[in-house]
Amino acid sequence: MSQDDGASLLRSPERRGSDSIKWQRYAGRDVLPLWVADMDFAAPQPVLEALQARIAHGVFGYAHPWPSLTDAVVDGIARHHGWQIDADWLVWLPGVVTGFNVASHLAGEPGDGILAMTPVYPPFLSSPRLAGRKLLRSDLLQVGESWIPDWEDLHTQASQARMLMLCNPHNPVGRSWTRQELQHIATLAEQHDWLVMSDDIHCGLVLDPQRPYTPLASLDEDIARRTITLMAPSKTWNIPALYAGFAIIPDAPLRRRYQHAMQGLVPHLNVLGLVATEAAYRDGDAWLDALIAQLRDNAHTVQDAVAAMPGLTTTPVEATYLAWLDCRALAGHGVSDAAAFFEQHGVGLSDGKDFGAPGFLRLNFGCPPALLAQALQRMRSALATLA
Numbered sequence: 603m604s605q606d607d608g609a610s611l612l613r614s615p616e617r618r619g620s621d622s623i624k625w626q627r628y629a630g631r632d633v634l635p636l637w638v639a640d641m642d643f644a645a646p647q648p649v650l651e652a653l654q655a656r657i658a659h660g661v662f663g664y665a666h667p668w669p670s671l672t673d674a675v676v677d678g679i680a681r682h683h684g685w686q687i688d689a690d691w692l693v694w695l696p697g698v699v700t701g702f703n704v705a706s707h708l709a710g711e712p713g714d715g716i717l718a719m720t721p722v723y724p725p726f727l728s729s730p731r732l733a734g735r736k737l738l739r740s741d742l743l744q745v746g747e748s749w750i751p752d753w754e755d756l757h758t759q760a761s762q763a764r765m766l767m768l769c770n771p772h773n774p775v776g777r778s779w780t781r782q783e784l785q786h787i788a789t790l791a792e793q794h795d796w797l798v799m800s801d802d803i804h805c806g807l808v809l810d811p812q813r814p815y816t817p818l819a820s821l822d823e824d825i826a827r828r829t830i831t832l833m834a835p836s837k838t839w840n841i842p843a844l845y846a847g848f849a850i851i852p853d854a855p856l857r858r859r860y861q862h863a864m865q866g867l868v869p870h871l872n873v874l875g876l877v878a879t880e881a882a883y884r885d886g887d888a889w890l891d892a893l894i895a896q897l898r899d900n901a902h903t904v905q906d907a908v909a910a911m912p913g914l915t916t917t918p919v920e921a922t923y924l925a926w927l928d929c930r931a932l933a934g935h936g937v938s939d940a941a942a943f944f945e946q947h948g949v950g951l952s953d954g955k956d957f958g959a960p961g962f963l964r965l966n967f968g969c970p971p972a973l974l975a976q977a978l979q980r981m982r983s984a985l986a987t988l989a
């Protein structure tokens with residue numbers, strides 16, 4: 603499956619038989635993997651060239667982030683998201699999951715509550731427990747074509763929480779929270795003196811121009827003071843296994859507490875991840891434009907295909923390359939495990955139960971259109987067997 607297209611900046615080298623977790627899961631079986639959140643596209647050429655140049659140097663001693671790297675990140679966040687951060691606010695991290703697990707240790711005292719809006723990326727569900735805290739779930743509500751916070755429930759649970767774990771844009775429902783929604787969250791945070799961890803790893807992947815990404819901490823000084831924002835180049839430029847990311851913590855005392863909690867547990871970053879981060883933020887815009895155009899097409903393809911699939915519904919994806927499919931109606935046709943059903947018919951999807959929502963599936967459309975079309979065709983054929 604080499605889908606190289608000279609006219610495009612997006613290359614899709616063969617991944618079967620490689621080290622890919624996504625493809626290895628179904629090694630030796632004819633199952634198209636549309637599950638774990640990485641894309642089947644090679645990283646941007648400037649990132650590859652920066653990595654090659656660094657490798658050619660040949661010495662891989664311990665490295666600190668350097669000024670042109672922090673400049674690239676600060677400038678990139680200002681250019682892409684209109685948020686002017688200070689380089690001093692950055693705390694480098696070898697992964698965003700590590701970053702939010704550190705944050706959970708700062709939420710009040712052991713036994714205190716941490717709120718998360720569900721369904722959500724599975725490590726959110728385990729993070730409070732791993733830090734000796736209690737998970738408080740607030741289920742998102744589906745209203746028409748969109749998923750929204752259940753404000754009444756959030757207000758009810760607010761006083762039991764010491765921290766909110768926000769996912770913006772939200773994996774798996776694909777929402778890019780509006781300024782108004784974020785303002786509501788900020789008001790709750792201020793009223794109840796919450797710490798907020800905002801996982802913004804997907805913020806570079808906005809597909810709907812009507813739903814620009816707004817960083818929660820950019821709203822005002824009070825919310826900035828209580829927010830730990832996590833970002834990484836990993837999803838946007840498809841370099842997740844290079845493990846480079848950062849927290850943005852404007853408040854100096856909170857930043858010191860966070861760095862203290864990291865001590866002895868969180869390692870320094872791999873120098874190749876740092877090199878790739880600089881190149882991505884500084885020179886990755888052209889590739890990203892091509893990617894967003896492809897992902898928009900793919901998102902429409904998924905919407906149209908699912909609309910014609912009996913028993914399945916979905917909602918428009920504002921951001922991310924992940925579609926959230928409601929398959930609960932399939933139970934009426936004898937399909938109690940939709941993930942297993944589609945896997946038997948040659949498509950590997952993520953099971954919603956891992957996100958706290960049995961009966962749903964997450965479909966990763968970060969792949970070449972031909973592969974996506976083939977997978978959707980297999981899903982149609984699978985459903986035809988139920989008639």
Ligand SMILES: Cc1ncc(COP(=O)(O)O)c(C=O)c1O
Binds near residue numbers: 699842
């Ligand atoms: C919301 C969210 N946070 C974090 C991660 C993973 O972050 P990392 O690999 O940097 O730990 C993912 C990966 O899918 C994600 O969707």
